[in-house]
Amino acid sequence: MRKERALFQEKEKEKVSGCLVYPLLLVLAAAVIIALNLINSGRVLLDKQDVTVPSLSSDLEKYRILHISDLHGNEFGADHSTLSNLLKGSSYRAVCITGDVCGRDGSYDAFLKLLDIFPAEIPVFFIAGDEDPEPILTASHGSDSVKADYILAAEAKGAIYLDAPYKLTVGKSVIWFSPESVYGLDIDSSRAAYQSRRDQLTKGQEQYLPDNAAQIRAIDYRLDVLSRIEAARREMKPVDAQIALTHHPLTGETLNLLQQWAGSAEGNFLRNVSLILAGHYNAGQVRVPLIGALRAPASAGGKWLPGDEAIVGLNTIHGVTQYISPGLGVSRDYLIPLRIFNTPSITLITLTSRLTV
Numbered sequence: 543m544r545k546e547r548a549l550f551q552e553k554e555k556e557k558v559s560g561c562l563v564y565p566l567l568l569v570l571a572a573a574v575i576i577a578l579n580l581i582n583s584g585r586v587l588l589d590k591q592d593v594t595v596p597s598l599s600s601d602l603e604k605y606r607i608l609h610i611s612d613l614h615g616n617e618f619g620a621d622h623s624t625l626s627n628l629l630k631g632s633s634y635r636a637v638c639i640t641g642d643v644c645g646r647d648g649s650y651d652a653f654l655k656l657l658d659i660f661p662a663e664i665p666v667f668f669i670a671g672d673e674d675p676e677p678i679l680t681a682s683h684g685s686d687s688v689k690a691d692y693i694l695a696a697e698a699k700g701a702i703y704l705d706a707p708y709k710l711t712v713g714k715s716v717i718w719f720s721p722e723s724v725y726g727l728d729i730d731s732s733r734a735a736y737q738s739r740r741d742q743l744t745k746g747q748e749q750y751l752p753d754n755a756a757q758i759r760a761i762d763y764r765l766d767v768l769s770r771i772e773a774a775r776r777e778m779k780p781v782d783a784q785i786a787l788t789h790h791p792l793t794g795e796t797l798n799l800l801q802q803w804a805g806s807a808e809g810n811f812l813r814n815v816s817l818i819l820a821g822h823y824n825a826g827q828v829r830v831p832l833i834g835a836l837r838a839p840a841s842a843g844g845k846w847l848p849g850d851e852a853i854v855g856l857n858t859i860h861g862v863t864q865y866i867s868p869g870l871g872v873s874r875d876y877l878i879p880l881r882i883f884n885t886p887s888i889t890l891i892t893l894t895s896r897l898t899v
Contacts, residue, residue, distance in 0.1 A: 592892045593817055599715040611640040614873070621658070642821065667719045707784075717785065721787055740762070744758065787819050822841070826838070833847060834853070841875055
């Protein structure tokens with residue numbers, strides 16, 4: 543009996559030990575993964591991507607664009623030393639930043655520090671993302687400016703807030719950088735709607751209300767933007783290269799709508815755009831090694847293991863080439879607010895007329 547009792551007690555001890563060891567091992571493994579992930583999140587990769595533009599002129603052959611997205615107020619090293627060191631020896635002719643530049647609290651100090659790492663002669667284009675504060679203000683805010691503070695601060699550093707097509711001349715050729723919103727835009731209808739609203743706001747004593755005055759200034763700004771878009775459309779030629787910036791990647795459904803809205807007009811999106819640069823998805827944010835994104839965000843259908851084609855990198859939709867940045871930060875569009883097995887990345891894009899593999 544004593545031997546049996548001793549054996550029973552020994553087995554019970556082993557069970558208790560096993561019950562303790564396995565959870566501890568799991569906790570240890572989780573701690574190691576978290577530590578490695580924190581280290582990895584402080585790193586940045588420089589991806590390189592060739593993009594074929596069949597009608598590209600010889601002046602624009604090997605034209606390089608640095609594409610950055612979804613900073614989300616993060617700073618990589620003191621004054622972005624990690625990024626500036628990463629870019630040493632790299633040549634590029636333009637920088638495109640596709641939104642979500644501010645922190646969750648609206649801070650933009652890291653964004654301004656990012657702008658400081660680029661050579662003064664390189665044009666830097668940027669747009670706002672869905673998690674940035676509204677770029678154009680329609681409520682009274684103690685200033686006559688219609689632009690948010692982070693937009694004004696970036697412009698003061700020489701960056702270009704892209705609200706209309708911007709023309710660069712390279713040799714005898716032209717490359718346009720445009721916000722995606724200009725494609726499919728019905729200028730006449732938009733102008734009529736803005737003008738009608740302006741007329742309503744300027745009647746009687748209402749025009750002197752603080753918020754109404756701010757709305758009128760915002761409408762005047764948008765009317766000016768429409769005029770600049772209209773002038774650019776008249777100047778654009780089919781042989782010109784066109785780079786469109788959007789925060790949310792465009793889907794097949796969106797492109798179908800753009801095609802319907804544009805019809806056969808000169809601004810037809812599908813016919814004229816050379817490349818769309820997008821962000822927002824952060825390469826799925828949580829990735830499974832050797833497989834890819836764990837889940838697409840709700841804005842991309844919320845599918846599990848969606849594959850990378852619609853989440854990150856180069857893809858073609860209805861003949862339109864789109865590059866989706868892996869991004870640098872973390873979006874609220876995902877349930878897990880972390881980048882896991884997902885190193886922050888920026889991309890050096892090279893335009894070429896040659897077919898790439």
